Amino acid sequence: MTPYQAPLRDLRFCFDELLDYPAHYSTLPLAAEIGRDDVDFIVGEVAKFAQEVIAPLYVSGDSEGAHCEDGRVTSPRGFAEAYRRYVEAGWPRLGNPPEHGGQAAPYSLKLAVSEFMQAANGAWCMYALLNDGGIKTLMSYAQPAQIEAFVPKLVSGEWMSTMCLTEPQCGSDLNLVRCRAEPAADGKYRITGTKIFISSGEQDFSENIVHLVLARLPDAPPGTRGISLFVIPKRKLRDDGSAGDANAIRCLSIEHKMGLKASATCVMAFDGAEGWLVGEPHRGLKAMFVYINKSRLGTAQQGQAHAEAAYQASLAYARERRAGRAPSGPVSRDKEADALLVHPDIRRMLLTQRAIAEGGRALVLYCAQWVDRADTDDRKVREQAERRLALLTPIAKGAVSEWGSEAADLGVQILGGHGYMKEWGLEQRVRDVRITRIYEGTTGIQGMDLLGRKVLGPQRETLQEFTGEILDFCARHASDNGLRPLVRKLADATNRWRTMTDRIAARHSSDPDLVPAIAVDYLMFAGYVSVAWLWARSAQVANAKLATKSPEREFYLAKLQTAQFYFDRILPRIAVCEAAVEAGSSSLMAMSDDGFAAGR
């Protein structure tokens, strides 16, 4: 297997050339102290860590898997040690509150370098990169004493945290949460219930684990308005704040999964476990979801990171493996066959992976700038950013996770029979990336969030604003040499997006099934156009550089060619999404329950 290489040059392209991060950072108080050298240092060091420390554990982690015996979880060889090095290097501190030991950094920088770790070893990240959500939630809602007790240890990475939402009877529908919390005389609570799908609910990395758990108080109203948030440590705190006696929490088992086998996905039993209420009673969902845009964007990035890694591995194989001859005649006449890379169909698959990896990266890092803005104190900036993220986050999460699966799947196809074998690591990519379309809300949930809650709700104007920016770009570059065909297609697609939205808006109130019937197609349409815009912008940058006779001609040419490929072969998929919208809900809703079973 070819070693994973952090795509430093393409990250630099997104940062400096496409998205002008230096200008962006100059507007952020938080980033004022972070200079170009700091960015280079962080990017370079995390790249090294990803390549040298955790990438070598990618395949072995999958083969060994995580194990659970008598409530104890064992992670694969090298995982806990890699985490120790990660902590020693101080990486958990990055982007966390300085007053609790963190190192101030904008979210975007942290996300940018996360790609390397997600690509190198996503299962390891399921242990190591979970603390930020817990820290952010506690910082936003917890009492000062709770913050003092937990946050510094999470910032340093000494302790680790989890999010406990799902229960056996409830996944996407949190109305059904049954876990109970009884107030105790000591001001604490006793929490009882079973949580499933808890990543790193138990592990062998840290001496204590800080669980954030959704449960119902005795007087809770039914539904999601009766769910409260609790913080429950695996080991109770001694007076000096250190980890003491075991709390009444037990890992019953871990799941046997399609992929991410090195990650322990735990069934957790809370049996009168001691914990504290975080935030107001019955407002737990709100508190838990403070981090939702970030965690969904992080999931989009996981899809994108797998696409990048799959591309690299597939390309290496396609350059080395020989079969057949180029259609226009032999290329390697001295060899008995040409490299796979000569074959147009292999190139189609590689370019699809590449368009996804680079386009997905651009979209994720574009969204990350809005997260940075949403993190600032300037109310106007913040509110605009929140609106924009409300629109863009489900698009990025839904579309990029779907594309990530596609890219990994193409990797298997490029390698053919060898792709089906474990030793090449491509089939593992397919298995590992598959969950990104499910967790943090399935693609269906993202689609309904985007269309039902956002576009047909308060963010209709935000969509006009966003598509307006795209159309402005098109207008500005309508007569640019070489860019014209792309810009024309982009403007057309954007206008179709608007028209489609108008049609849905006019029809949906008379058909409550319409929105969920077309939501995934609507989301994918939005994803294809959003990334088309970033590809057109990338092409524009590349064109400009090529005009200046840049020494990196190969790089910019490839950027331009991938953009061209995207417009030729990927963007046309929006026609299918439009057809779905046109067809509406009737052919989905006509069949009776018994009809579904008919014929078997």
Next chain:
Amino acid sequence: MTPYQAPLRDLRFCFDELLDYPAHYSTLPLAAEIGRDDVDFIVGEVAKFAQEVIAPLYVSGDSEGAHCEDGRVTSPRGFAEAYRRYVEAGWPRLGNPPEHGGQAAPYSLKLAVSEFMQAANGAWCMYALLNDGGIKTLMSYAQPAQIEAFVPKLVSGEWMSTMCLTEPQCGSDLNLVRCRAEPAADGKYRITGTKIFISSGEQDFSENIVHLVLARLPDAPPGTRGISLFVIPKRKLRDDGSAGDANAIRCLSIEHKMGLKASATCVMAFDGAEGWLVGEPHRGLKAMFVYINKSRLGTAQQGQAHAEAAYQASLAYARERRAGRAPSGPVSRDKEADALLVHPDIRRMLLTQRAIAEGGRALVLYCAQWVDRADTDDRKVREQAERRLALLTPIAKGAVSEWGSEAADLGVQILGGHGYMKEWGLEQRVRDVRITRIYEGTTGIQGMDLLGRKVLGPQRETLQEFTGEILDFCARHASDNGLRPLVRKLADATNRWRTMTDRIAARHSSDPDLVPAIAVDYLMFAGYVSVAWLWARSAQVANAKLATKSPEREFYLAKLQTAQFYFDRILPRIAVCEAAVEAGSSSLMAMSDDGFAAGR
């Protein structure tokens, strides 16, 4: 996990109502003795065997996997025993030469019931269903003494056979075969070389294994015209024909695969193994490929069978699992949530699976009728059938295997987080079905076969004939009540197929990259239209039955509704294929080798 149910009613629909198998069989000498009762008996018994004997081993087979130690292969618990029962019941004899112990039956009947076994346990089939290819090849090319030695034991199932094509350096490109065969004084040959990806190359089912092996004679010209076929038994034959001493063949290891883990995929070393030449020297590829249409159609069926099984499992979950409320208001007011099945997006995924499972079945069984005709002695009938299969086989193999993967993948999505867990069996479907897009020729290979070798080669007229039949159907039913919208779309799509083909024919000679650049899209286009035709025909049958107030109203209504869904939501995908053809090859071919690596 819900037990698999053989879809007897839908098979009956295809057989009796859609494809009029009784009339078809009445034209076949081979089927003259097979009456309706025989068909019912065979279908019923194989269904029982699939449901009761091998389906229960589906999940356990995957968990246990096949193992290889010191050259000996162990299959999962119950596998060999199930094969013993299969042999005792006489199933290996079905459809094989009566003069060697077989039971005459048309290929189509055998294929029809294979679906149940492929759905119930595809990995088991990788052991049990391989003999037919070997029998057919030997019957067509081997000497009478070779036939006498091997065929009866393969027909009874006492011995089993393999096909040994692939080598470490060569997969799709058999030009690169290196395995050597030296003539010996005894008239036999000594074969030396390594073969990989050999399904059941070693196993614990049968006392002897009959390998059909491609190798080069000393005087062989290079390329595929220098490849000969040999039959090489694992154990040499005693004078009485029984299995004697070990031949110089060794299973070096088995592959660790994404799926089909219960099937032993072997690396086989032939080290001067004794064998016989089959057929003429240097003509081995032709002999090996005598069975190619059948094996490709069988692979299409594997994809379809997984789609059916995934549909059943997903539907059972969607009916039982509760989450959220129907968009138009609560359905199960007494429950705290509605069944998943109320949700339009869940129905979209289920209907996609169903449209694939039933449409794929119809396509496979439609092709199977042409195989029956190709097996007859009437030269005119046979030649027309061979032409039709030349066109249809790559379409069925390529498209149905792609759709089978899609259906299994949707199964994981319908189950959400639970779909990612092993216990529900859906993720196993994804892993198991994945190879169908690769073996027996990847989708890319099928596409180039269809477009390059067939449509732009000798089968252009066959395409006109086939599409002509579709257009005739459209003309006949253009004003049928209820069928009109479907027929209009079908005629439009068929005409677009013709136009697209004309355009390609006009362009391809000036661009050798064009055909391979668009071959997969062309193939998928052909698949969507072919199945649209079968869905329109299904709808026509269902309409007619509904008009007669059939007591099976639910079944025919569901058929009609699935057809409607297919035309609304699946067929529009052809627009993307057209766009690819329109775009041509330039955006695939522009990038240099170094460009592919740029940015990393």
